[in-house]
Amino acid sequence: xxxxxxxxxxLSVPEGENxxxxxxxxxxxxxxxxxxxxxxxxxxxxxxxxxxxxxxxTSGRLNxxxxxxxxxxxxxxxxxxxxxxxxxxxxxxxxxxxxxxYFGSGTKLNVKP
Amino acid sequence: DxxxxxxxxxxxxxxxxxxxxxxxxxxxxxxLYWYRQTLGQGPEFLTYFQNEAQLEKSRLxxxxxxxxxxxxxxxxxxxxxxxxxDSAMYLCASSFWPTGGATDTQYFGPGTRLTxx
Numbered sequence: 001x002x003x004x005x006x007x008x009x010x011l012s013v014p015e016g017e018n019x020x021x022x023x024x025x026x027x028x029x030x031x032x033x034x035x036x037x038x039x040x041x042x043x044x045x046x047x048x049x050x051x052x053x054x055x056x057x058t059s060g061r062l063n064x065x066x067x068x069x070x071x072x073x074x075x076x077x078x079x080x081x082x083x084x085x086x087x088x089x090x091x092x093x094x095x096x097x098x099x100x101x102y103f104g105s106g107t108k109l110n111v112k113p
Numbered sequence: 114d115x116x117x118x119x120x121x122x123x124x125x126x127x128x129x130x131x132x133x134x135x136x137x138x139x140x141x142x143x144x145l146y147w148y149r150q151t152l153g154q155g156p157e158f159l160t161y162f163q164n165e166a167q168l169e170k171s172r173l174x175x176x177x178x179x180x181x182x183x184x185x186x187x188x189x190x191x192x193x194x195x196x197x198x199d200s201a202m203y204l205c206a207s208s209f210w211p212t213g214g215a216t217d218t219q220y221f222g223p224g225t226r227l228t229x230x
Contacts (some may be wrong), residue, residue, distance in 0.1 A: 004155070034218065043117075043204055044156070044221040089155050099144070099169065101219070103155025 002027045004092055006104035011018045013080055014112050021075040023090030028068045031098035035064050035075050036089040038106070042090065048075070052095070080111045115139070117222035119205050125228045126195055133191045134225045138207030145188050146219060147180055148204040149173065156204055162188060164208060195229045202226050 003026040013019055023033070032051050036044040048057045048064040050073070056065040063076040077084060087108045091101040120136045126132050138145045144163050148156035149224075159178070160170045164185035177195075182188040192199055203226075206219040 038223075041121075041224075041226070043223040044206075046218045046220070049218050091155070097169075099146075099161055100158045101148075102154070103157070105153065105155045 002030075002092055002094055002102040004090055004102050004104040006088075006090055006107050008107060009105070010108040010110070012110040012112060015080060017080050017111075018078050019080055019109075020078070021077070021088050021090075021109070023073040023075070023104055025071045025073075025092045025102070027094060028071050029095045031093040031095045033064075033066055033073050033093075034091045034101070035062075035073075036091060038087045038089055040087075047088075048082060077109075080109075082111045082113045085109055085111050086106060117205055117207050117220055119203075119225050120220040121225060122223060123226045123228075127230050128195060128197060130195055131191065131193045132195060132227065133189055133203075134203055134227075136190070136205030136207075136222060138187070139209075139220055140186075142207035142209045142220070143185070144208045144210045145182055145196045146206040146221075147188070148206065150202040150204055150224070151200075158204070159190075165179075171186055190221065192227075195227075199227045200227055200229045 005024045007022045034049045035047045050066045061078040066073045087106040089106045090104045121134045146161040147159040150156040161183040177193045180190045202224040204224045205222045208219045
């Protein structure tokens with residue numbers, strides 16, 4: 001079974017700082033990996049999807065990297081803003097059942113003005 | 114463009130009662146997923162449908178839980194004889210699965226928060 005771990009569980013940074021969120025997974029036979037954002041009491045918004053053949057994806061101030069061999073992904077947020085405050089979730093789909101996402105428990109980010 | 118919608122957004126019930134939640138996916142999406150999320154945790158997969166067929170159910174889905182997607186459009190998730198441990202956010206997601214097989218991202222609804230007293 002795939003185990004997904006996210007570190008740290010919570011992070012508080014001043015506005016403008018660049019930051020990195022970490023995700024690790026135990027089974028490297030992944031189909032894809034996705035980063036989501038979740039605001040309090042709300043559903044999930046997809047940020048970036050990385051296919052297993054890709055090394056990274058970028059969208060605006062966000063950059064996600066994938067290293068399958070080491071079982072790691074990072075989400076880099078540049079020039080953080082208070083509006084980035086949310087919980088960030090990493091989800092992995094395996095190659096033998098890519099219909100099912102395994103989620104980490106998230107990193108709760110607080111960006112202070 | 115309407116996203117995934119869920120109804121109700123909040124439900125408070127007493128232990129032992131039955132509850133039913135509804136999910137309306139994005140209209141052209143043929144796959145629909147249900148997840149459960151407890152406080153401080155990531156979502157856990159419960160079940161998914163391709164059109165009206167339920168293709169997989171998690172072991173988390175006990176016999177008190179039943180999901181349907183009768184016409185391949187909206188879906189319902191029913192919990193019978195609710196227990197306090199059922200208190201959670203129930204999330205629905207949908208995606209389009211083309212014949213070629215490449216997966217698309219899942220789009221999530223706002224969730225239904227269930228509180229069992």
